[in-house]
Amino acid sequence: MKKLLAHLSIRQRIVIAAAALLAAGLLYGLVRQQREADFKPLFTGVAPEDAAAIVQKLKESGVEYRLPDNGTAVLVPSGRLAELRLSLAAAGLPKSGRMGFELFDKTSLGASEFTEHINYRRALEGELERSVMSLSAVEQARVHLTFPKDSVFVEEKEPAKASVLVKLRPGAALSPANVQAINHLVASAVEGLSPDAVSVLDMNGNLLGRPKPTGGLDGPEPSEASLDYRHKVEADLLAKINSTLEPLLGANKFRAGVSVDCDFSGAEQSEEVFDPTHSVMVSSQRTEDVSGAATASGVPGTASTLPRPTSRPSAGSKNVSRLSENITYQTSRTVKKTRLPAGSVRKMSVAVLVDNDLSWERDHAGYRRVLTPPAPEKLKAIRDLVAGVTGFNADRGDQIMIESLPFESTLAIEPPLPEVPPAAPAAPNAHPVPPLGFKWNPDRRTLWTGSVAAALLLALAITGVWLRRRRSVRHAAPPPAVSAPAELAPPAGGPPVPPLPPGPTAPAKASLEEQLQSKLAERDALQQKLDSQALSSLKLAPVITKTAEVLAKHLREKIAKEPDVSAQILRAWIREEEES
Numbered sequence: 001m002k003k004l005l006a007h008l009s010i011r012q013r014i015v016i017a018a019a020a021l022l023a024a025g026l027l028y029g030l031v032r033q034q035r036e037a038d039f040k041p042l043f044t045g046v047a048p049e050d051a052a053a054i055v056q057k058l059k060e061s062g063v064e065y066r067l068p069d070n071g072t073a074v075l076v077p078s079g080r081l082a083e084l085r086l087s088l089a090a091a092g093l094p095k096s097g098r099m100g101f102e103l104f105d106k107t108s109l110g111a112s113e114f115t116e117h118i119n120y121r122r123a124l125e126g127e128l129e130r131s132v133m134s135l136s137a138v139e140q141a142r143v144h145l146t147f148p149k150d151s152v153f154v155e156e157k158e159p160a161k162a163s164v165l166v167k168l169r170p171g172a173a174l175s176p177a178n179v180q181a182i183n184h185l186v187a188s189a190v191e192g193l194s195p196d197a198v199s200v201l202d203m204n205g206n207l208l209g210r211p212k213p214t215g216g217l218d219g220p221e222p223s224e225a226s227l228d229y230r231h232k233v234e235a236d237l238l239a240k241i242n243s244t245l246e247p248l249l250g251a252n253k254f255r256a257g258v259s260v261d262c263d264f265s266g267a268e269q270s271e272e273v274f275d276p277t278h279s280v281m282v283s284s285q286r287t288e289d290v291s292g293a294a295t296a297s298g299v300p301g302t303a304s305t306l307p308r309p310t311s312r313p314s315a316g317s318k319n320v321s322r323l324s325e326n327i328t329y330q331t332s333r334t335v336k337k338t339r340l341p342a343g344s345v346r347k348m349s350v351a352v353l354v355d356n357d358l359s360w361e362r363d364h365a366g367y368r369r370v371l372t373p374p375a376p377e378k379l380k381a382i383r384d385l386v387a388g389v390t391g392f393n394a395d396r397g398d399q400i401m402i403e404s405l406p407f408e409s410t411l412a413i414e415p416p417l418p419e420v421p422p423a424a425p426a427a428p429n430a431h432p433v434p435p436l437g438f439k440w441n442p443d444r445r446t447l448w449t450g451s452v453a454a455a456l457l458l459a460l461a462i463t464g465v466w467l468r469r470r471r472s473v474r475h476a477a478p479p480p481a482v483s484a485p486a487e488l489a490p491p492a493g494g495p496p497v498p499p500l501p502p503g504p505t506a507p508a509k510a511s512l513e514e515q516l517q518s519k520l521a522e523r524d525a526l527q528q529k530l531d532s533q534a535l536s537s538l539k540l541a542p543v544i545t546k547t548a549e550v551l552a553k554h555l556r557e558k559i560a561k562e563p564d565v566s567a568q569i570l571r572a573w574i575r576e577e578e579e580s
Contacts, residue, residue, distance in 0.1 A: 038077055043073065043094055047094070050093060050094035058084070121147065128185075129141045132166065137169055137172035137173065137174055138166045138168060141165065141167070143163070143165075143186065144162065145161075145190055147192075148160040159194065160191070160194075161197045162197065162198045164186060164199070168203075179208045180195070182209070183200065226264050229264075234259065237390050241258070241350070252355075256350070257351045258350050258351075259350075260347075260348050261346045263345075266339075268340070270335070271337075271338070272333055272336075274331050275331060275333065282330045284326070284327045285327075286323075288324075289321055347398060348391075348399075349398070349400075350398075350399070353404075354382065354403070356404060357372040358370070371406050458559070461555065462566045462567055466570055
């Protein structure tokens, strides 16, 4: 190493030293990172009081720990995680916030009454914090209580108050029902505390529930609770009106509205009534004195017993009987104490708008819209129903307005389509012939007869057209050479035509042509005879119904318009018959 370092330059030595230091630093960082990664959370989201107690226990046990997240979490080596959790649970840690009634587990003999009072309030606040934190949406909570201040003077007595500060979980929120539940939870745990005297707010400073003013719901401005109560009463009355009038008028034939003025001033009323016609003995006092017989009187002693006394005893006194009676009478009275509830209906106004009936009348231009308002008897019946279902009271100043006006939806209805005039009455024995395009349902016999007749007429028409075209083509074709054919082709289905005699000489050409023309005429006549025989063999029954006449007329017009299609259909039918 010395020889190697001796042969190195200063620059090379510096580079090697720097590389060694860098490698050592990287190795140390990797080791430390691996060691820090081995720390797992023992508890997370703990209160500062619980974190301090947990750290103290870890120091006593000599366990290395970490405090990330501003001391709200405690990390320990993963190898001792389960062991430390069990040991801390045995010690009662964590305690989930401030201490509750475990403050009184240790008795302090030198504590004063003031100290006991403060400890009781601290314990009660801690228990309420644990109860509020048990809600799923609340992560942390703080509760502050003010106990009622007693006084011999009613004016100086102060009621109990409370404030609750909550920290919500990410993405969670407290509904008005949850806030009201927290108010009742705190009020039920503190003596003399009303739910209206509890304030609830979150960590962002938003007031979720505030104490209500003393005196109920009345005040210079209507509160949210009073508006909700008023809307609920109006919705209830409106639902009753709709359910009563809907079977009578229809779902979309009326509109109703209700406005209610409520009195939210709750009070107590005392009434004392005296009845002078009835009197009752309230008290009676009687004194009686009774007098007895006369008794000796004087100065007792020797002088009074001598024969000649120096002085004579005085005469005895008599008891006097006296009777005195004192009776007190008082007229009867009645004392009544009535508590007027808040939220009674002071005045009510109901408005109902009824739609007009719509009808149409024909005139020279088409249809005319006619709007008919409901009859006065119907409006009176509607008024009586609304008054009965809403509890109408004229002495209270209630109002009911019933009006009839056409709705916009009624005015927007389109007039009906023009009606098709009815067809002329048919003969008693003839079947009705409906116009084309209309639905007609004849019986099976008439339908079968018309179908057969139409098919036969179509076949005859197509056959005639086909024969006419064939004849015209045959007459238009040039006559064949005399020497070419040996014999004439027989007609379809007829006997063979005998061959012409040979005529090689030129003077006999004229006679041969005449004979050829005559043979062609005979063949045409024979073909017509065969066609007539084939038609007569069908033995068609005469069609006398109007339905057949209409169908035949329709088929003739169709064949005249499209002869090619008709001929093609007839050829197909003939081919099928020949093959069969």
